[in-house]
Amino acid sequence: MWGDYNEMHDGYGFGWFAMLVLLLVLVGLAVALLVVFLRSPGRPSGRDSAGSSPGATTGSSEAALILRRRFAAGEIDEDEFRRRMAALSEPA
The missing domain is CATH 1.10.10 (Arc Repressor Mutant, subunit A)
Incomplete structure (x- = not known):
């Protein structure tokens, strides 16, 4: 019984690391998309020397x-x- 458990889970020790890397990549992609959206050319930047709109x-x-x-x-x-x-x- 215990022998089957160990054999069944061999090779899955790397899975948590792959999931962590995937999570970091997805978070980085979300941050990059947010930055691109906030700096898009069609969107006003709000930085005027005159202080007006x-x-x-x-x-x-x-x-x-x-x-x-x-x-x-x-x-x-x-x-x-x-x-x-x-x-x-x-x-x-």
Whole structure:
């Protein structure tokens, strides 16, 4: 009886180590996916020099770029350009 027990469990001593390694790999994968998700490019980082909301700065810089292009193309004059740039730089 006891001889069968020992023979049946021979070779399974490595199983706990393999399970531990698998667990560590899965935890590492979960942490890596979390880091990738939190640093994804489509997600705002929340680190602005102006201290405003992340979307406001991005929108303001795009609007400033459009104003510069319109001014360079001659669609608006200098007074209009300066007035609108001043309005963009005001805190919301």
